[in-house]
Amino acid sequence: MYESLFNRQKQFYQSESTRSIRFRISALKQLKRSIQYYEAALLDAMKKDFNKGEAEAYLTEIGYAYNDINFTIKHLKEWAETEKVKTPVTHIGSTSRIYKEPYGVTLIIAPWNYPFNLTVAPLIGAISAGNTAILKPSEHTPAVSRVISDIISFAFPEKYITAVEGGIETNQSLLTLPFNYIFYTGSSHVGKIVMENAAQHLTPVTLELGGKSPAIVTRNADVKLAAKRIVWGKFINAGQTCVAPDFVYADASIKEELVRHMKYYACKFYEEDVRNGKYMRIVNQKHFERIRDLIHGDVVHGGHTDPSTLTIEPTIIDNADFGHDAMQEEIFGPVLPVLSFASLDKAILDVRDLPDPLALYIFSDKKSEADSVIKAVPFGGGAVNDTIFHLANPHLPFGGRGNSGMGKYHGKYSFDTFTHEKSILHQTTCFDFPFRYPNAKLFGKMLKYFWK
Template identity: 65%
Template structure:
């Protein structure tokens, strides 16, 4: 059904029209101008789809995309230039370069939790690298998806960038096409389907998934600041963030005190919003029911909900353990279980026994202890004494490993993700070193000696 759009982009890409750096920069500027034009519509759509307020929408959706575009415009020509690398003495007379080339026609499948940011940020990388792109936004945020379609249609011809809306069947039909690259953000379950479909065409993929990202709090942490930053990162977007703290694992010596601060800041930041029914909604009834089912046990704060508008109060569950319902899968909602440990080494084993999380946060004033945790637990990325802020720097790659995904992006890493690095050896014709040829086998013994 979507073959015609795919082939239009394939033909356009093969004209090499997207290759010049100036064309790529112009495309990024067109995208930025279109976002500015539709910014009010984006904000309205966020409110309509799940009650996201304008301040949060700009901070986490629109503003961060502007920043990403600006960074690419500033650095694109340097990134796209061929890079000369060293050549070994055995290749005397030759030189080595790495050329940068786009993959071709790319597919970007974006999720519902940050429906604008997580569609646009990969697109910036695809355009910066010189690709064409088909965007598939989430059907769960129909108003945002409609704005994205209008915005992209305003900025680009269909043969360069286009948007295709739809549900599961649309995804299935798109995944049957032989794309040159696929970038998927969403659940691990669907990530497996995407990877299986891509394997039929040997299409390379980036999978940005999720997992149970812990905040590990040691006994020497600044508990007040720790709680403040955990609460901010956890309950923003109603907890529907892939790198939000999924559970707190705190030293039992300070756990109760930490819970007190967690309660304080949760009330301070979000009580008025919830009381006024201004807090962000859960995306749909299915997810509301799932997240609400986790509210059981020793509830230290929250627990209320407005079912008719799919709104769950930020909730803290103290004295939870690994058998608690909230610890069986990624929560992806405003419920925060707090677990305690007596021994850090045992706590690290517990976390290692779980699937690799997308993020991990460690809170401590002991740099050696922080490094010990970072080095001994596999995870995608994270922070020391903070949560989520590592996403906001274009100088750090963002991505998971294992169950939490593969590949990386943001800043230079987005350009690299959508770029094939073509290795070329430039050989001289002024002379020819005979060692490689059969009649010089005795001299090849010299190479054997050197290489060994």
């Protein structure tokens, strides 16, 4: 169905039009201008799909895209330079270089939770590396997807960058094509399907998935500040964030105090928005019902739901355990279970028994405690004494491992992800050492000398 579109992009890529740094920078500037042109429409679309407020939309989606484009334009020439590397003495007379080469025609499949940001962020990497791209925005946020299509068609010819709207059938059709690279953000279940299809063409992939990201709070934490930052990180975007704290694991000695402060900040930050109908809603009926069914047990804050608006109040469940329904899968909504541990060593063992999370947050003013968690628990990335904020640093790679994904991006790492590093040895013709050839008498002795 999309084979002709793929072939047009392949032909355009093979024309080498996308290779020059000037072309790439111009494309990034054009993308920024197009976003600016459609900024009001984009804000309206987010309001329509999610009831997302303007300030939050700018903070988490639009402003992030502008910063990413600016950062990439500033550093692109440096990133794309051919890199000269050392050559061993065994290769005397030669030099070694790494050439930065785009993959070719790429596919970017975006999720619905940050539908604009998580479409544009990998696209910036694909453009900066010199690729063409077909974007597949999420069908669950149709208004935003429509504006994304408008932004892309306004900025670029279809043969270079284009957005394709549609549902599961569109994804299935696109995944049959022999792309040179696939970048997918979404659930682990669909990630496996993407990887299976990519394997048919031996296409490399980046999978940005999710998981149950813990927030571990020790007795040595600033408990009030931990509560404030956990509540913000969890309930922003109505909890529909892949790196949101999925559960809190607190030292039993400070757990009661922590929950008290969390309830305070949940009221302070979100009570008015919930009351006035300004709090973000759940993306659709299916997800609303799934999250609503997780709300039971010792609900100490929130718990109210409104099926007519698909709104779920920020909810805290105290005294949960690993058998609670909210602990069986990633919540991806504004429900936060709180568990307690008697010792940090036991907490580390418990978290290690879970599938590798995309993020982990450790709250402690004792460096040795933070270090022990970071070193002992496998996870994608995270923060000490904060949540989510590590995503905003373009110098840090973002990505998961195991069940939470593979590959990384953001800043230079986006450029690297969409770039093949081609290793080249430049050999001299001024002389030729005879001992390298099998008929030479010294062949065996020289090999032993150099490689022993």
